[in-house]
Amino acid sequence: QVHLVESGGGLVQAGGSLRLSCVASGIDFLLNVMGWYHQAPGKQREMVATINDSGSTNYADSAKGRFAIPRDGAKNTVYLQMNSLKPEDTAVYYCQAINIVRVYWGQGTQVTVSS
Numbered sequence: 001q002v003h004l005v006e007s008g009g010g011l012v013q014a015g016g017s018l019r020l021s022c023v024a025s026g027i028d029f030l031l032n033v034m035g036w037y038h039q040a041p042g043k044q045r046e047m048v049a050t051i052n053d054s055g056s057t058n059y060a061d062s063a064k065g066r067f068a069i070p071r072d073g074a075k076n077t078v079y080l081q082m083n084s085l086k087p088e089d090t091a092v093y094y095c096q097a098i099n100i101v102r103v104y105w106g107q108g109t110q111v112t113v114s115s
Helices: none
Strands: 003-007 010-013 018-025 033-039 046-052 057-059 077-082 091-098 103-105 109-114
Touching (some): 003 103, 018 033, 046 077
Parallel strands (some): 010 109
Antiparallel strands (some): 003 018, 046 057
């Protein structure tokens, strides 16, 4: 069974940076896609950034130019580098991984950006 372990969330001032990490374990098949979603209070969960096994990335409009999603395939780890953070980035951030079997989700890590 695949398990996703997230870390790196916390409190940061507006304009600051955070780096989230997600490590996948118990893998039986290639993880074709890994990514990050977030969910703010009262809102739907939405995609922030994804990266596939070929290194192709996709970003939400709000993340473009500020966030990056590097991946270490050998270690089954994906990161979310968040720069120039804004209060509206405040949310629970969830790691996602996809293989041929199913979609997997982490438990989430809180990111809070103060003004």
